[in-house]
Amino acid sequence: MISRRKFIQLGSIASASLMIPSFLKGFEFRPPLISGSRKKVLIVIQLSGGNDGLNTIIPVRNDIYYKSRPQIGIKRDDALSLNDDTGLNPKLKGIKQLYDDGKVAIINAVGYPQPNRSHFRSMDIWQSGSTARDVVTSGWIGRYLDNAPDGSNGHNSLAIEVDDSLSLALKGEEKSAIAVRDINQFHNAAANSYFKKIASHNDEHETRLAGYLYKTLRETTSAADYIFDQSKIYNTSQSYPTTPIGKRMKTIGSLIISNTETQVYYVSHGSFDTHVDQKNRQDKLFENIDEALTALIADLKQNNRFEDVLIMTFSEFGRRVAQNASNGTDHGTAGSMFFIGGSLKKPGLYNNLPSLEDLDEGDLKYDIDFKQVYATVLDNWLEADSKLILDRKYQQLGFI
Amino acid sequence: MDLQQKNKLLYARAGFGISLEDYQNPMPIEQAVEKLYPKSLPGPLEMVTDQEWADHSPRAMKEIADDSVRKAKKKEFREITNDLNTLWEMAMVSSYYPLLEKTALFWHGHFATHIDNPYYDQKLLHIFRKNALGNFGDMLRDVSKSPAMLQYLNNRQNRKQHPNENFAREVMELFTLGRGHYTEDDIKEAARAFTGWNFTDEGEFIFKAKQHDDGEKKFLGMTGNFNGDDILNILLEQKQTSVFITQKLYRFFVSDEQVNEKHVNELAKHFYKSNYDIGNLLRNIFTSDWFYSVKTVGAKIKSPIELLVGYQRLLPMQFNKDKTILNLQRILGQHLFNPPNVAGWPGGKNWIDSSSLVIRMRLPEAFFGSKELNLAAKDNDKEMRVAMQISKEKDKFKTGEKQFRVGKVSVNWDEYLSNWKKYKTLELPKTLAGYLLPVTLPDDKLNDVVSYADTTNADTFIKSLTILLMELPEYQLA
Structure with a gap:
């Protein structure tokens, strides 16, 4: 599966790399690519727009649920049974299969104190990993990068957002991830000969900011080359759906399987802002993501990489308990998070669904602060120090 | 110098x-x-007419019984914000007093709000432009009483029985003192003083005496039956x-x-x-x-708006779609009337990451050259708007992102070319670089730039050299 070209490249630079001055490293020369170290990988899936948690993980024996949602409630017989009183949205068939195999953990009622019901602000809070009161202008994965040792291209290929522009979550105070939607297109754009020529001017720059821009440019062209080369190593035989999320998962799958040094991948899927006619919208979105994940996981399994991968989903908020007059739901609070991976410590339902009786102005009360979830992922999966990244120590959840 | x-x-x-x-x-x-200083106050930039506001105010909305009609009307109204955005950007491009528009842009980031109501945005923009080079105290008072700010920082919910501290906190942390110069108690007491500040369905400031807590407050070491105006005055005395x-x-x-x-x-x-x-x-x-001094030169990274307005002031351009300019603002990370949060745009190095740098370096070619640029605009805001729109047309669900193209941009090179054609070919690189870039390029770098230029004729040489220089990291600096 390794291309011939790659072998030639590896052979020719392996011995020379030690002699390259450090400032040139990661520019024209790259270290060996396929190594024995199989890094743990995190895939974050952002469900944009506020996914309705109660129609995702369904309390199938709860009368209040059905009374509050006479038209859009999902019937017990239609839901995919997780246990006696909990069902899964019927469109998540692939995830149900994985759940039965012990590869899925579901954490319910995740939220934060003083919930904000604005998309923008709540997304900000989730992406920055802050409290509702603080305004933080860096993201939690970005700060993970700030604290992680650089990779072969600086920090640029340690985290990739599969998109054209970078979300707050991936912007650190010093370092940021790279955003790449279409690897070929990005390679054409970033690693063209003029930009490379310009970037090779490595001398003293006129101002400090110019130095910063040149460093960013060098790392970007270098990362674009690296990611482009990596994407050519493995040609999947798995058929992925051709939906946007399917294409993104295919990109991620090929990079993981070719042992790219990237540790975090980030994608968005949506919009889940189902004020009107919720069922059709959510069904379609769930179908798309279920198909995409099923293909990805089959690909990973076939290449024995599923154990190294953890997939997590989140949304900026869940939705109100009661449906509205347009067969939809309005902005709410706490929701559920999925964790999918080949090496979960505690698969299954991590905790109970939130109470539908004990509400806060018609909204669900959160049970677990999302920063506890982040802390667990950072410490137990990415082997980082969550206290540095989240500014304080949060109680761990032992699911990974 | x-x-x-x-x-x-x-x-x-x-x-x-x-x-x-x-x-x-x-x-x-x-x-x-x-x-740079205008001799008189600027007139308002208006997109929402009085009649349009009368038709779309909360009062008018309440009278529409049909849910879907009301929603459609609201949406149609909200989209006027895009026109206001374009109008302001055009003002920046064409103004004789760019300092006024630029300072107004500063205040938009300082008093950041995001409220999805073009009438409130328009009123706030007028406050910024009217006071941009005027008196900060006047501006602070006007902004604090504007419907945009009252709504954005929840002062409408700030009542005697249930104080909401959002505005009281930010007015100190972000608008006047900065962190570390007040206590949590100061916030609580100031919040009490702002109780009852509200606005009417017509968008006019109103003091609701019944909701106001007129008791004694202790604020920044002073004691009195302070109201909101008193608090602002005390803050200005600091x-x-x-x-x-x-x-x-x-x-x-x-x-x-x-x-x-x-x-x-x-x-x-x-x-x-x-x-x-x-x-x-x-x-x-x-x-x-x-x-x-040399220390000032190149010590700023241009904001996306500075960059986009700068292109258009340099060369007269026309976009075939109004949306292009909005999408570029989104992609580059500075969407007017949509600051990321109450703290505004952090600016500086924050403008630059791998992706935004590459896009910035590719834009000149897309604008002025032959290449196309194909990007997906990702903005939670946009995604949701598109989604809301789609959900009204049943059976037509498209969950993919909407793509756009920079598309046709017509650029008028005439004046620019005729100016530079006066120079000898050999002088051109240095002269053009001196005009376009804040810093002086070393010779070897400039030679590399020139080696990529199109030397077919004088026109192509000037054009391609201009584009190549604008693609440099140095062009991102001011």
């Missing part, structure tokens, strides 16, 4: 870049600075307010990174003494000797 260099620096910071005419006819600094605002303006106009405390304190002292005369503070900056 020679006079031409000084003029270039002045226009880069006080405006959106120097015009050819001003560059080739540099003026003494005092005179150039004076030219010298720290003048220091905080001066620091922020210094970062915006002088340097992203290095703040010279001595200069800031000196400026702040005069600012306080002048009773917060903003125009005067800026004049002090732009006429000072220290401003025109």
Whole structure:
């Protein structure tokens, strides 16, 4: 599966790399690519727009649920049974299969104190990993990068957002991830000969900011080359759906399987802002993501990489308990998070669904602060120090 | 620094870049600075007419019984914000007083709100432009009583029985004192003083006496039955307010990174003494000797708006779709009337990451050259708007992102070309680089740039060289 070209490249630079001055490293020369170290990988899936948690993980024996949602409630017989009183949205068939195999953990009622019901602000809070009161202008994965040792291209290929522009979550105070939607297109754009020529001017720059821009440019062209080369190593035989999320998962799958040094991948899927006619919208979105994940996981399994991968989903908020007059739901609070991976410590339902009786102005009360979830992922999966990244120590959840 | 260099620096910071005419006819600094100040207050930029507001105000909305009709009307109204955005950007491009528009842009980031109501946005924009070079105290009072701010920071929910501290906190943390100069108790007490500040269905400020807590408050060491105006006055009496605002303006106009405390304190002292005369503070900056030093040159990263407006002031351009400019703002990370949060755009290095740098370096080719640029606009805001729109057309669900193309941009090169054709080919690279870039390029780098130019004829040489220079990292600096 390794291309011939790659072998030639590896052979020719392996011995020379030690002699390259450090400032040139990661520019024209790259270290060996396929190594024995199989890094743990995190895939974050952002469900944009506020996914309705109660129609995702369904309390199938709860009368209040059905009374509050006479038209859009999902019937017990239609839901995919997780246990006696909990069902899964019927469109998540692939995830149900994985759940039965012990590869899925579901954490319910995740939220934060003083919930904000604005998309923008709540997304900000989730992406920055802050409290509702603080305004933080860096993201939690970005700060993970700030604290992680650089990779072969600086920090640029340690985290990739599969998109054209970078979300707050991936912007650190010093370092940021790279955003790449279409690897070929990005390679054409970033690693063209003029930009490379310009970037090779490595001398003293006129101002400090110019130095910063040149460093960013060098790392970007270098990362674009690296990611482009990596994407050519493995040609999947798995058929992925051709939906946007399917294409993104295919990109991620090929990079993981070719042992790219990237540790975090980030994608968005949506919009889940189902004020009107919720069922059709959510069904379609769930179908798309279920198909995409099923293909990805089959690909990973076939290449024995599923154990190294953890997939997590989140949304900026869940939705109100009661449906509205347009067969939809309005902005709410706490929701559920999925964790999918080949090496979960505690698969299954991590905790109970939130109470539908004990509400806060018609909204669900959160049970677990999302920063506890982040802390667990950072410490137990990415082997980082969550206290540095989240500014304080949060109680761990032992699911990974 | 020679006079031409000084003029270039002045226009880069006080405006959106120097015009050819001003560059080739540099003026003494005092005179150039004076030219930036409008002789009268600017008129409002209006997109929402009184009639449109009457038809879409909360009052009018309440009278529409049909849910879907009301929603459609609301959406149609909300989208006028896009037109207001375009109008303001056009004002920046064409204004004789770029300093006014640029300072208004500063205040938009300082008093950041995001409310999805074009009428409130329009009112707030007028406050920014009217007071941009005027009095900070007046602006603080006007903004605090504007429907945009009252709504955005939840002061409508701030009532005697249930105080909401959101505005009270931010007015100190972000608008006047900065962190560390007040206590949590000060916030609680100030929140009580702002109870009852609200606005009517017509968008006019109203003081609801019944919701106001008129009891005694202890605030910043003072005691009294303070109301909201008293709190703002007390905040303006604090010298720290003048220091905080001066620091922020210094970062915006002088340097992203290095703040010279001595200069800031000196400026702040005069600012306080002048009773917060903003125009005067800026004049002090732009006429000072220290401003025109090598340390200032290239010490700013252009914001996306500066970059986009700068292109259009340099070369007359026309976009075939209004949306193009909005999408570029989104992609580059500065979408007017949609700041990321209450703290505004953090600016500086925050504008740059791998992706945004590559897009910035590719834009000149897309605008002025032959290549196309294909990007997906990702903005939670946009995604949701698209989604809401789609959900009304049943059976037509498209969950993919909407793509757009920069598409056809018509650029008028005539004047620009005829100007530079006066120069000898050999002189052109240095002369053009001197005009377009804030810093001087080393010869070897400039040679590399020139080696990529199209030498077919004089026109193609000037055009391609211009594009290549604009693609440089140095062009991102001001």
